[in-house]
Amino acid sequence: MKYTEKLRNSGLRPTKQRLQICEVLFNTDKTFHFTINELEQKIKKQTNNKISLATVYNTVHAFEKKGYLKQIPINSSETYFDTNVTDHHHFYDLKEEKLIDLENSDVGPINILKKINGKKIKSVEVLVKLED
Amino acid sequence: MKYTEKLRNSGLRPTKQRLQICEVLFNTDKTFHFTINELEQKIKKQTNNKISLATVYNTVHAFEKKGYLKQIPINSSETYFDTNVTDHHHFYDLKEEKLIDLENSDVGPINILKKINGKKIKSVEVLVKLED
């Protein structure tokens, strides 16, 4: 099965529900941003099948831990995830509360000069807030 | 009074509680990060006076809106604020769940090349996640 490996890598068995979540998340050329609730709605529409919120939370978190999804650091009541796990950044339109991708080439290289003893950099994320 | 102007600018009258919040937030050379709950505890310790959570939320939000405090975009169950409102960035130590300031000079200049029609950049924030 197409997504079995991704699931196994994340420590999850390939169940019907999880494969459906994979279809919605990964069976597309375009990457996208989502909240858990948006994802649940999308699944319901695309598969005519309701998957319980708990399952969606569990699966998304397992993928996030493994690096198949990224959390987008932003102050919002809901947590935003991104299926684009390459190194890239975001605009956040404050008025419309919408995220827009910033390609890596749209932001000059970022050089972190400070070092912290015994720690290594896991990620560098830039959030550019937009107003009118 | 020392903080009256700051409060008036934020659309708030200088009451006893708000002045106490100001003391804790601004009467120090060092800037610091805090959550609402941490701030409430700090107030109780420093002033021997309990201020209700609702008042702390209101005041902090008014200051944030006016730019006397900054929200730090980070995925955490609690919202983090910063009394350092200058343009600067953060390390986030994932294991210890601790924020560390990154001086602006520790990060090379950041050049946002993409433009969005009719929108202007309000802020550019870099979050560097650290792991062991």
Place this chain on the structure above:
DNA sequence: ACACTTTTTTAGAATCATTATAAACTACAA
């Protein structure tokens, strides 16, 4: 100082995203 209006504070209730629970269900290996 007093009466009167407006703003503020407060404790507790309401809300909402997320996490935990426990019973029914399913995958998978022996």
Place this chain on the structure above:
DNA sequence: TTGTAGTTTATAATGATTCTAAAAAAGTGT
């Protein structure tokens, strides 16, 4: 198969934040 360990689900619990309404304080005019 059959057993067991993992999974799904609805629902309850949790916890941060926001709302509410009544009491307290501040501001205003006399």
